[in-house]
Every structure is written in structure tokens, then in C-alpha cells.
Amino acid sequence: MESIAKPLFTWCRHFKKSAGCGIYEERPHDCRAFICYWLHVPNLGDAWRPDRAGFVMHIADGGSRLNIEVEPINPQAWKAEPFYSTFKTWAAKGNQRGPMLLVWVGRRCFEITPDADIDRGMVRATSRQLGRTAGVGASVQGSSAGLRARNSPVN
Numbered sequence: 001m002e003s004i005a006k007p008l009f010t011w012c013r014h015f016k017k018s019a020g021c022g023i024y025e026e027r028p029h030d031c032r033a034f035i036c037y038w039l040h041v042p043n044l045g046d047a048w049r050p051d052r053a054g055f056v057m058h059i060a061d062g063g064s065r066l067n068i069e070v071e072p073i074n075p076q077a078w079k080a081e082p083f084y085s086t087f088k089t090w091a092a093k094g095n096q097r098g099p100m101l102l103v104w105v106g107r108r109c110f111e112i113t114p115d116a117d118i119d120r121g122m123v124r125a126t127s128r129q130l131g132r133t134a135g136v137g138a139s140v141q142g143s144s145a146g147l148r149a150r151n152s153p154v155n
């Protein structure tokens with residue numbers, strides 16, 4: 001993220017453990033614009049809170065993708081319950097028209113489908129490949145070539 005000089009896959013220097021953002025009132029536009037999917041789905045309980053679940057979710061590409069960004073320190077967090085069966089339900093609902101469910105563990109991507117978890121490989125661009133520092137949104141955009149798109153949100 002250029003506005004805070006944060007390279008990919010590193011902690012923001014403004015983040016304070018147990019306190020959150022150290023510059024919350026003055027945080028840059030990129031941070032204000034980020035929409036955490038957990039905050040927007042009322043029936044997802046506290047277990048889905050990103051610091052408890054071990055991943056953060058966000059909609060991208062105009063609703064055609066749900067990105068699930070997993071903490072690299074716990075790369076299997078998305079396979080725990082109640083998450084995994086819920087992802088499979090969403091994948092089944094969205095199979096024809098809904099968003100593609102993409103799990104990101106660092107640069108590695110897995111697509112969740114009703115029948116399988118497809119390893120898409122190391123498809124996320126590095127900061128060097130992007131030619132600059134970048135945040136989650138930019139990295140997803142930088143890695144999107146070759147992945148198909150769909151158009152309606154998970155519900």
C-alpha cells in the first residue's frame with residue numbers, strides 16, 4: 001500500500017497489537033475504503049471476526065469475487081468449522097452466477113468450488129512484479145489475470 005509504504009505480506013507499521021490502528025483517525029483513504037465482508041453480513045457470528053477466524057474476507061472486482069485472505073501463520077484456518085462448510089454452501093449457491101471464492105495464503109491461491117478446492121498456484125504478483133509497494137486490493141488486482149469472473153454477491 002503506497003500511502004503507508006507497506007510492502008505485500010507485511011504488517012503495517014501503524015498496527016499496534018491489542019490496540020489496532022495507531023493512526024485510526026488519520027488513516028489513509030485506502031484503509032478507509034477497505035470493506036471487511038464480516039462487518040457487512042449480519043448473520044456471521046463472532047467466530048468470523050478476522051482476528052478470531054484467522055482470515056479476512058472482502059468482495060472484489062465489482063462483486064465477482066470473494067477474497068479470503070488467510071494469515072500465513074495459520075494457513076489452514078479457512079478449513080476449520082464453521083467456515084469450511086459455509087464456504088462450500090456459498091460456492092454451491094454461487095456456482096452459476098455468484099462470486100468466485102478465492103482463498104489467498106500469501107501468493108498462493110485456492111478456488112473453492114462445491115466439489116473441490118482447486119490449487120491455482122502462486123498467481124499473486126509480488127511487490128517487485130507490481131513495481132511498487134501494494135496492499136491487499138492492489139495485489140488482488142495484480143493477480144487477477146487468467147481467473148474467470150462472475151457477477152453477483154454471496155448471500
Ligand code: SF4
Nearest residue numbers: 012014015021027031
Ligand atoms: S488501518 Fe491502515 S494505517 Fe491503520 S493499521 Fe490498518 S493498514 Fe495500517
